[in-house]
Amino acid sequence: MSKDLFLAIDVGTGSVRAALLDTRGKILAVTSREHDQIVPQFGWSEQRPRDWWAGVAAATRSVLAEVPDAASRIAAVAACGQMHGTVLVDDRGELVRETAPLWNDKRTVDYVTAFEAANRPESYLADCANPPTPAWPGFKLQWLRDNDPSAYRSTAAVLMPKDYINLRLTGEIAMDRGDGGASFLMDPRTGDWSQKMVGLLGLDQAKLAPLRNPVEILGSVTAQAAVETGLLEGTPVLVGGADYPVALLGSGVCRPGVGSEVMGTSAIITAIASQPLLDPSVCNVGTVEGNWGAFMLLESGGDAMRWARRAFHDKQFSYEDIVAKAAEAPAGSERLFFMPYLAGERLGDHRNARAQYFGIGAGHGLAHMHRSILEGVAFAVKRHINILDRISGAPLERVIASGGGAKTKLWLKIKASVYDIPILVPREAECGLVGCGIMAATATGQFSDLQAAADAYVAYDEEIRPDPAWADIYRPMQTFFEKLYQHSQTLYDDLDRLPQ
Template identity: 90%
Template sequence: MSQELFLAIDVGTGSVRAALLDTRGKILAVASREHEQIVPQFGWSEQRPRDWWDGVVAATRAVLDQVPSAASRVAAVAGCGQMHGTVLVDDRGELVRETAPLWNDKRTVDYVTAFEAAHPPHSYLGDSANPPTPAWPGFKLQWLRDNDAAAYRAAAAVLMPKDYINLRLTGEMAMDRNDGGASFLMDPGTGQWSEKMVRLLDLDAKKLAPLRNPVEILGRVTAKAALETGLREGTPVLVGGADYPVALLGSGVCRPGVGSEVMGTSAIITAIARQPLLDPAVCNVGTVEGNWGAFMLLESGGDSMRWARRAFHEKQFSYEDIVAKAAEAPAGSERLFFMPYLAGERLGDHRNARAQYFGIGAGHGLAHMHRAVLEGVAFAVKRHINILDGISGAPLERVIASGGGARTKLWMTIKASVYDIPILVPSEPECGLVGCAIMAATATGRFGSVEEGADRYVSYDEEIRPDPRWADIYRPMQAFFERLYAHSQSLYDDLDRLPQ
């Protein structure tokens, strides 16, 4: 008998990807199809849900063609997808609006500002698990209610991107509690829609899809979907999860004490906790295993290196050249600090924060400037770790790193030494696809829990441990960085008032 397979589907912002994985969690085939991001005006960002479905059809057929007898061997389909993309469908499952505003769409900023002015954080954090931001679907629904009233009235259900794909596969409508928990509309205590938050935003609760757990079987591939995708009719389809929590699972981050750092353009640090960590500067997302991922975002993580490459070298140096130059400077960059707030801050009172070097002396050179950038990002993330540790009362014991920055050994060693805990890098960088396979394997009875699945499917290339000498240097520098951060805040508004 041929070995069973799992089909993972990832609806990303740039493309849809489909992958076949075996029952050991190994990726056998991957295919992707790009789709367009529509920008009708500055600050807006939309996509067509039909484009996602076309991508799923094409990518699924492509991977099924790569593996012998694949369609008959797929034991379950598990999907994940970009968060917050707000899809409206009618009671027949048909789109009532051609496009959906995405996670990075900022058209709701006035609604967020109005909510913040009317409601102090203590009055809603316990009911929403999150501070207000333009990304949340709750505010997107307010905008749709007021600016596309016909579509809002016609909508029977609000879905997230992977939920729309699941609807097309099975005919069933539901949303998982990962996406629900990051909507600004779900009660973190009950795991159901919050009557209070729905009322505060003046929305129609009847339009919110039923909330279910990611590992539940949502339905089965219909005859129509089988004809389009090449899948076998009746193949089980999971509820699935939001892409970020599923990637956390696929990197082994699924227990308190373990954190995740995604190092791309931004740097996102996440701590797993039993309950949401309630603070106006902290966001929370439900995780696949039923915990919460409390996260904070540094807008300019890897982007700080990109800035240095452009500002100092007009892009003539490679990133490898910059890291090699930084390695010439001693740990601590001889007391030179870099505050990495090139794009301000996502949350809090100082979204207009700015970057700066502090402590430049005549002895400092290019190597110090570059190393200070790497160290400054580490200090800024450590500041976030300190906030999360302080709220949870359970300090992080290790961090799992992913993203482009995780491949830079010097930066990893600097970060491990600043954080003073080990950093691990997963052997398989496709953490979202692995997370889908873990869910599928658990749903089909191969594992008793997704944590057991993560233990079996996730391995690590190496463990980067703190350098004790560097850690001794960085510890007092971290305290100074925190003071510099606090003192600088009083200048940002004054700087904005200066004539241009």
């Protein structure tokens, strides 16, 4: 029987998903299993790796049942997974800690603050490609070393979530360079662990898993894993990748000059570059095809719409109602500005930034207020694009949009006009699963390289081009937005000192 299927596994924060794709990249079936997030105290966030495996086994059995003879037709298994979840295993591959702190766990904030106080960015950025944040596994390992010393001592390997699934599938231990590069511990110049960064954080390099490329074959499904999942023993399993870079690949974002915007609660803009862009305000993640994704995050993207729905309408308006109201106002909202920093900023000196309206006049109404939110988020993302363009020296030529915000046509047109470049929306919204298919197709020799596979697998529904009249209005407004941003910085600390 021909090997004409791929199995994609996505270990997300809310659920595990398993999907079968054909060799043309079409998703034939998807199943999912939810798992719980554990919050032992404020700011902490954990999950049980065994729950991920139970979900993978159940979802895989379920999806195999949806397609005839699926198990015998699978050419390869490729997994991606949530980043930064720090899993500790011993020399037998057994968990030494029942739970793993997740990407959104903030217990390491004091370690980050101490590192920032002791080290200037120029002294370490080239060695790790990233500014310090509580998400990075390097800081999680510091916390585990100091607060769960017996588990740390027993650890033979540190894994990320998809690596633990691969271990259960194959018995092999490895981490891909995408997850490794987002650990604060990998040297971007060598693609190996950085002795300097490991030393600065006081960690044991021997505990870090071997780093490999995502498209390499890690091993094959063991007899025990075959029993649990329904897969055939011996089915090849890839090293796989972190969910974000795999989703970039699955949306066709795999060449310099192409950017990605993921608009959910937050807004993440990513520019593909041949080397990491070293700046204290920019994070970098290694991409599957060997480039780097330099990204900046706006904490309140879609969340600004959620705030408007609650604050103005007590949740009685739908999001569609809000967008329809915004469409009644002219482009530029008659010089009304919204600064969308409802949850502060992720990096920089003013993480205590606040949102504001500026320029309100007697003629402004609800339509202007709503449209200025859509425009304000676009101006804030454009500010990030300008920073990335300046550092890279190669301006973005187009943006691929995904996430919930990519479904709002007015917002897409506003963004294209603010950014002054076209925006494309992938036809298949499941970019992570498609990215797994692209990796599997390349690993099994169907394509000569990942870019060729992405070109074949990824299609776009439409291209949203800038409206020339809107772009003329937005260009000087962007300059003013940047000035307003800079002037506002001087007020946030003073605001925090006011009595509540």
